[in-house]
Amino acid sequence: MTPAAVPERAEVRSFWGGLGLPGLVDVHTHFMPERVLAKVWAYFDSAGPLTGRPWPIAYRQDEQQRVDTLREFGVRAFTAMLYPHKAGMAAWLNGWAADFAARTPDCLHTATFFPEPGAGGYVAAALDRGARVFKAHVQVGGYDPGDPLLDQVWGLLAESGTPVVVHCGSGPAPGKHTGPGPIGAVLARHPRLRLIVAHLGLPEYSEFLDLAERHRHVRLDTTMVFTDFTELTAPFPPAERPRLAALQDRILLGTDFPNIPYGYPHALHALARLGLGEDWLRAVCHDNAARLFGLPPAGP
Template identity: 80%
Template sequence: MSGTAAGGTAEVRGFWQRLGLPGLIDVHTHFMPERVLDKVWAYFDAAGPLTGRPWPIAYRHAEQQRIDTLREFGVRAFTAMLYPHKPDMAGWLNSWAADFAARTPDCLHTATFFPEPDAPGYVADALARGARVFKAHVQVGGYDPADPLLDGVWGLLAEHGTPVVVHCGSGPAPGKHTGPGPIAAVLARHPGLRLIVAHMGLPEYTDFLDLAERHAGVHLDTTMAFTDFTQRLAPFPAAELPRLADLGERILLGTDFPNIPYPYATALDALAGLGLGDDWLRAVCWQNAARLFGTPAPPG
């Protein structure tokens, strides 16, 4: 496939149509309040020192245009990954996300949290309002996921079986609490959690594959992994491809839309280029997420 950030619709639709899928489910897309997203984009605009390469935002468009783009691509369900970087922020983000989900029915209602005394309360409120997936960003938040202030949160999420997308790998830059150790401590206390490790856990791919093999509820999303952009920074070890195939029922399509520095189709090209076969692609791009979230195929 080829395409530009401004187009590529035919390439994306051709990908899933060739596989006989009803579309795509993308578990790692970002929608958040405009002033928060502006700060995120400013971070990526200055990300050159982190990556050694420019990081142009490929889909730097107004909110409705970004929604329309995903729909044109045939993304039937997507998320609104948002996250706080300080206390007293998560509850406000959750209110915004609930409103966004109410006006965007193909968005999987997303919520978030931060280690603070009222976290269990507002997480319970988000679940009561219909939150279907949570986002935790250990790197940006700078917190230990095993912080005792979060123990009640993890317990609630495990009890409800609600998936949590966790950026806990050390890419693109390590944090004090990134890497497999801190999140493994959470799983030791709450083994029933349904965790989705963002970005395949890059660059600690092997360690997070190990974690998935030890815990049946651990999944990994493909966000930015395997693309040329990321392979130059943190290459996925070819020796681990057989394990990636064996864990095919727990790998989920994620892209980081709109914050990617290349066309959406590039992420799909990278998955196809792994050579793991069409059945694996069908599972990753639709079936696994449909099973995890109970997402029905669209009519017609």
């Protein structure tokens, strides 16, 4: 860990320890090939057009340091969210992610896809290699999730019960195919799809809560939501908090580590200050994801 992260270790561990949890499960963390990550960081450094505001990377560390930081925080399992922005990238990214998962046993083997010929084949291959979660980024990819080239992909994921984290909300800037409509059409065709809506669908919080209430397999992750940074531009409506409580068993902790402009503990404290109770925090920060991914009981 970097010296700056040492005090955070105690803060994070105190948070989950005080809830009686064995640690955290974070379903939205980013690991990807170094040259790809460097381009992502350069985009944030330039306050790119989708963000439009300063975005300092809080955990600008090498790969092993980032893994070690999560372990020191007590994150029992995490993901390697990666995604292509054009055709021809996904199979290569999946190969890298399989190697990363093989050398990082606490990483939930992650894979991705893009609407292109052969997508069904390399998604099937990733599942055969043990992929446990997929990531799709409708905004960055600029594609319609209902593209016929993805019909086989969604079918495979629904049939296998493999969760897929989808950035389909219109934050930080709307895209041609963002919002609940396009992904809702996919769910209408594949109702068994275990969809995890990234960022709680920000800024269309209410509409994506509607989607979750209509589809029992839809979940939402908390990535960057409720934090001071996000509340400035896309505040969560206080009137919707009771719906968060009602969906307690389908909300999962996500953080966007390492690409966050604040410390990891703040994401946890932002959840706590919602005032939804310790049972809700235990479910969101650990139990829901542990059950979804079949994590073994924590050791002594």
